[in-house]
Amino acid sequence: GGGAGRHGRSAMQSALFLAVQHGARMERGGRRRSEAEEAEKGRMKRTIIKDWKTRLSYFLQNSSNSNKRKSKKAGKHRNYFRPSPEEAQLWSEAFDELLANKYGLAAFRAFLKSEFCEENIEFWLACEDFKKTKSPQKLTSKAKKIYNDFIEKEAPKEINIDFQTKNMIAQNIQEATHTCFSAAQKRVYSLMENNSYPRFLESEFYQELCKKTPITRAAQGT
Numbered sequence: 428g429g430g431a432g433r434h435g436r437s438a439m440q441s442a443l444f445l446a447v448q449h450g451a452r453m454e455r456g457g458r459r460r461s462e463a464e465e466a467e468k469g470r471m472k473r474t475i476i477k478d479w480k481t482r483l484s485y486f487l488q489n490s491s492n493s494n495k496r497k498s499k500k501a502g503k504h505r506n507y508f509r510p511s512p513e514e515a516q517l518w519s520e521a522f523d524e525l526l527a528n529k530y531g532l533a534a535f536r537a538f539l540k541s542e543f544c545e546e547n548i549e550f551w552l553a554c555e556d557f558k559k560t561k562s563p564q565k566l567t568s569k570a571k572k573i574y575n576d577f578i579e580k581e582a583p584k585e586i587n588i589d590f591q592t593k594n595m596i597a598q599n600i601q602e603a604t605h606t607c608f609s610a611a612q613k614r615v616y617s618l619m620e621n622n623s624y625p626r627f628l629e630s631e632f633y634q635e636l637c638k639k640t641p642i643t644r645a646a647q648g649t
Contacts, residue, residue, distance in 0.1 A: 486533035497634035515636040519628050522620045534636070538627045547615050547623070550577045554612040560606050570603035578611070587596055588614050592622075605614075 476594050487508070492591050510530050518525040524631075525531040539545040560566050577586050588611050599607045627633055 478541070482537035483530075483533050486536045487530065510636065512637050512639055515633070518633075519637075520614075522624050525624070525627075530644050534632065535540060535623075535627055538630060538632065539623055542623060544575065544623065548585055548620050549584060550615055551575070551612060551619070554608045557608060560605075563603075565598070566605070567603045570600040570607050574600050582633070586611070586615055587618070 441596070467504070510528070518528065518531045526533055536548050539548050553576070557569050557625060558567070558574060560569055575595060576582055577584050578593055590612050592614065596607060596611060
C-alpha cells in the first residue's frame with residue numbers, strides 16, 4: 428500500500444508544482460496587465476485633473492467677487508489661484524472651512540459637477556443669497572425662483588428632499604420670509620457634509636492641493 432501512497436503524493440506534488448508555475452505565469456501576465464492599468468489610471472487622473480481645472484477656473488471667474496475690478500487685479504487674481512497646502516489642509520478640518528474659502532468652494536462645486544450632484548451646492552448658495560435679501564418684493568420673487576429651479580417636481584435642478592418639506596415650502600413662499608428654505612437647506616447641507624465632502628477630501632484633486640509641490644509648475648512655465 429506504501430507505493431500507492433507515494434504515487435498519490437508525487438501526483439499531488441507535480442499538480443502543486445504545475446499550479447505554482449501557472450500562478451507565476453498568471454502573476455507575470457497580471458503584472459503586465461496591472462502596469463497597463465496603472466498607465467491608463469495615470470492618463471485618466473491627468474484628464475480628471477485637467478477637467479477639474481477647467482471647471483474650477485469657470486467657477487472662480489464667475490463667482491461674484493472676482494468680476495469686479497478684474498483688469499486691475501489680473502496679477503493678484505492669478506496668485507490667489509492656488510491655495511497653499513496648509514490652507515488646503517484646513518478644509519479637511521470642517522465643512523464650513525471649505526465653504527468659506529472662495530477657491531475651496533469653487534473646487535467643491537467642480538467636484539460635485541463631476542459627481543452629477545452640483546444642484547446641492549447651487550441650492551445651498553441660492554439659500555445663502557436669499558437669506559441676505561433685504562427687500563420683501565425681492566424676497567418673494569427670489570423664493571419663487573428657488574422653488575421653480577430646485578423644489579417643485581421635475582424642476583431643472585430638483586434636489587432630493589422629502590415630500591412634506593416640499594409641501595411646506597410651497598405654502599410658505601406665498602408670503603416669503605427668510606426662513607422659507609431653512610429645513611431644506613439644513614437637509615442638503617448635511618447630505619453634502621456626510622456624502623460628498625468626505626469623497627472630496629479623498630479625491631485626487633484635493634490630495635494634489637495638499638501636497639507641497641504644485642500640480643502644474645511646468646504647465647505654468649514658472
